[in-house]
Amino acid sequence: MSKRLLIPGGCLVAVGLMLVLLAGPIQGLEERVLTSRYAIRGEIQADTNLVILYFDNDDIASLGGWPLTRNYYALLIDVLTRSRVVAVGFDILFGEHNLQFPEHDNLLALTTAASGKVVLSSYFRVLPSESSPQNSPDVRISFLPSLPGSRSGTGLQLPFTELASAASGIGHANLVDGAMGAVPLFVRSGPGAVPFFGLEVLRVALGVDRDEVRVEGGKMSLARSQALYQIPFDEHGTSLLNFPGPISVFKRYRCIEVLRSYELQRMGLNPTLDLTSLEGKIILVGVIGEGRSIVVQSPFDRRFPSIGVQATFLDNALTGRFLSAPGSIVSIPLSLLLVGFALWLFGRLRFLTSFTITAFMLLVYGVVTQWTFVSWGIVLPLAGPVLSFLLFATGAVLYEYGMVRKTVGRLETDKQKAESELRARELKLQALERELLDRRSRAGGESRPGDLEEIQRYKEEIRTLSARVSDLVKFEPIAENDTGGGVFEGMVYQASGRMKETVELIQKISTSDANVLVLGESGTGKELVAQAIHHLSPRGKRQFVTVNCGALTETLLESELFGHEKGSFTGAVKDKMGRFEFADGGTIFLDEIAETSEAFQVKLLRVVQSGEFERVGSTMTLKVDARIIAATNKSLKDLVQEKRFREDLYYRLNVFSVQLPALRERKADIPLLAQHFVTLEDPSFAISSTVLDAYLQYPWPGNVRELQGSIKRAAILAKSEKRSLIQLKDLSEEIISSLKGQVDIEDQILELLRNKKFSRSSISETAEELGGLNRGTVAEYFRGICFKYFFESVWDKELTIAGIAGNQNGEANERVMKKLSEYVGNVVEGVQQGRSLEDVKPSLKAKYKNLPQRYHTILDEVIRAYLDGKWR
Known part of the structure; x- marks a missing residue:
């Protein structure tokens, strides 16, 4: 593998190993993230076809204590059957006969059989996390003989025999340990499988026979009339619940309230609960009381009653909002993709920019995962990608730090070597000069032939070595107590330099509506001045329109400034507004005004004087209110004298005149400008002292624009060599030669x-x-x-x-x-x-x-x- 691919490949391998080795802790973090998603989403309305009836501690005490005599359950079944509910699920295990009141057991079994709508719960004592063959005896309630991958349970605890035979269905109430909201949809027992309690309640409520249940493509389907209810499950036969909220979001009544309402209704009195409201509902019966009911952790409650889990399952089945979690199948590739993209960015952009873009993308991905969770119940992994990014970011920071240390160390070594050579030359020069002085001081002493030439040669070597040392040292701007620099509307200048008067003039004239003429060589920043005048004026919130008069022919310029009517010339297929109309109420900047013809200047004079003009091809006069700022790099006075620019237009434009000095006339600003442009390229970059010397010596025919271009070029070259210090070799030959061709x-x-x-x-x-x-x-x-x-x-x-x-x-x-x-x-x-x-x-x-x-x-x-x- 090439060295260029070694580091990215190593990063991807490290991230992949982390995701595999830390799969357990990452899954725990994903559950914490899921809890946060629920908190952001908040509670939602539970399905109203579902009703929870419960006994609390007060009810149990008033009915004689626990366990309750089973005649109460029989009475409750009878009342609910008379109320025409579609199913009654008891999340209470009736495991043993009641030897004290056997008649109550018989009554409960008879009432259950007569109802034909009762589903009872059971549970497995041991529920392994992996599928394993068991030799449990077949039971009457098992079904779905071919369910590959499902868990196998042992020690199935069923209701007593007579009651189990009377029930319309029996389901297990086991949950998956350590996985919030995960329920085993079916558990293998012998040749068949026992369905989840909530699933069996749903089947009975829908009136679906066991042989009508279909399993295919990771979904269990139950059909009734035109409705199709589908329950998704994973390769282990597990479904992931989508909690609508705490237990309070479900419609709930106390069982004792139902029984009292029935008694009041029989006596012809007004009941506290209208039992007709239960018609067509799915009823879950259980115990909700401290120390009496089994509790589990949910996203909304650390002590969530187990009957709430069954209610959540039924709610999800009726509304079709089960969760879907791709898990490691998506997490690992997605994490590697994120790290791969970050590596690609880091190889092309600045470190901070790449880090910011990747972090922003991760933030957007986090928002997307919340959206998919709320909208479609898709739980995309977040902890894995975030940890992968943090691991990569840590590695990238350490790598960047190492590279910087390596670069700094190399520069420091080069500097020390150059300084050592420089000191040796200086000491040698000192010795030669001392020797020459001693000989001259002796009577009749004369210098040896070649002494002066040798001294001069050493001075040249010292000068060269001194430049080498300076080129390895970052330039530190000189701070003065009485002056300072600043940035004014994008213009960088030294407060004690020549730009100070220009800035003060701009501030004075900006508040008026008078026309302004900006003069200066190309690249001095004339458009920046025009923008500053506009922004500081009362028109600052209106349009600022720029037109380069030298870039267009006279015909096109007229159409551009004044607009044209449809059909006024070939290609004029529709009406067009001119730049003056766009600038109405604002400012129009006419750059290179000296390049216009005399004929066009006549037309321009009118709009400057009165604000009136006609579109090309139109006879209708338009009037605008636009402040005019014109600019040129030529002397308009000379052009007026040469009859190449109209004198009256010149005076109309030249109400105020702003003269911008050339960069070679404001060398005090060069260090500030250079540092400003370097910071724009990369805040961590700097220029060497030798580079600044070259900039100070160079005449800058292209002015500030050329300086900015030079720094952009130098920054690219320095970055390509992984350097943050711009050195002399990064400059163009033209600038470097300025050091050689001029007096030091x-x-x-x-x-x-x-x-x-x-x-x-x-x-x-x-x-x-x-x-x-x-x-x-x-x-x-x-x-x-x-x-x-x-x-x-x-x-x-x-x-x-x-x-x-x-x-x-x-x-x-x-x-x-x-x-x-x-x-x-x-x-x-x-x-x-x-x-x-x-x-x-x-x-x-x-x-x-x-x-x-x-x-x-x-x-x-x-x-x-x-x-x-x-x-x-």
Whole structure:
């Protein structure tokens, strides 16, 4: 198996093994989920053809205590038979003769035989979970001789012989242990099978003979007249009940109330219960009392009377709402399918996106399972798929964490290797420069041939290695106390940069309805400005309509803006509204307005002036109220002078003018824009310091749009190599070459500072001259330059000052000396000499913050030299 398929295959195997090995616990969880489904669904109406009659503890006490004499049961059967019920099922076992009152046993048997509608209950002492052959004696009540897969029971407890012979049917009342709502529809006993008690009651109520019951295709069918009642069962002969609610949802009466009502009715008095309401009903008789009745757990009640189980079975049979549970046949394939789909997503999308989509699909599946449960009684598995997803998600998180650790470790190793080479080159350069200075200081000393060339070669190598180190370190934006950045209507900018005035102007003019002309190079964000003006205006909740005037011919543009009538030209098969009509009450943005012809400008002038126009092919004048925002990347003033743009239209459009600076003129915004676009691609991504240097050097002819495209390209390439750090190799050759083809930013900054004699305002002025670079960036570069010259001058401050200031006068040297003393003094403030760099470096992290990465190894040497006592 290829390595690419090994991990997905391993995941699927692990999930499959989990589902098989944890089948029992998962089934327990499925039952808990089923209980939750009932809670969400709530109670539903039980079938009204079913009535429960019961004895409670008070009734039993009033009738002489337990066990009740059997003449009461005989009387109850007689009353119910006279009330024309269709069946009477006793969920009470009459197992032994009553030796004290044998006449009552005879009376009960005679009444039962005379009724012809009584069904009695029985039970098996042992009901194995699996089918096994038994040698139990055949009994008269068994039927359905061919039921493969059904359970076999032993120790069948029947009513006493005379009563059993008088009954119209006998069924077992056993339930499946450990499975809520599961009932064995039939249990094998000898050559035949004993039906479930509720099933036998239903058969008697419908008047169906045993040989008329049909079993095929996993369903038992009972037919009466035009009605067909079907009871589904699984391969073990088990049916799954759908509980309508607690016992209270069934129509219930106390048995003693029935008997009293009968007596009152015989005496000509008004009964408390109208016995005629029982006509045509199925009656279940049982005991509901604490300590007297068998209770089981249901989704609605932890102590659900067993007679409620029989009532639930009959309700399901009459309404056709038994549950159907596919079980492991569906659970395992569905879980594997879910994990397989998640694996497919994780291989194509970001981790968080894939996780979110899969979790959402699982949530939708959960809603679907609730819907199928409520609507059709289909119990789709949920615990298995959820556990599979959680197992996979845990594995995916650990795998992603491992991959990140591996990538970070590789980058850290590369960084340490590059830093080690860089330090070796810097120390060698320091030694060469010291040697050269020593020779020159001797009387008549001269430098050897090639010394200067070797020093220059080492400086180039140091510069290359420094770039390599920076390319392995994430860029951290410089934070300034007095300024900050922000996002305004989708526009990212530095608060102290050139966009600040533009943003303030947009805020001022947005509240009016005056026309606006947006000027700027292609890719500077003119449409964003138009949208911002619209959103902030009173028209912000109305339509914003965009039209690119340069993308259409004059004829098509006229039809697009003003609309046309049917038949006005070839292809005009119906009337069409123009963009001005769509923009009525809102704003219309006319991009590339300079590309329109003079003839079209005349037509446009009219609608700009009065809001009136005619559709193409129509003589009816329409009027709209739309604010017009136009944009162009050309100078309309020059076009007006060249007679290529109408002067009157220009002044109509140019009520307010918003001039957007090119990206090369607002370099302070580049770090913020880059970070913004990187976050849009993937919040976990970042750019290296070298990438930012390249972005700052590049002239950006395509402006912000080109920067966004560059980051999208770089993010795709980095993602393909499982990296979260965008490096120089991810950029286009054109951008990379900007680093090679231009003067290094360090040299530019130092040259400008020298020209300004390191004055108080020189940092700010230098930042402005470098295209609006962040003032903090320039200050940090100068701090690094000071450390670099201090290192190369072998800790000689006078040589350092001379090297930084160049051929300057005493005033410039004093300013450099002041800054140098401030910078190096601040670095070692509070640091005790005699300790190692490794001991003190953790406490000096703030000294490295914001310092360009290229100077970090030099700062290490500055601190190490101080600790070794080489400078004070």
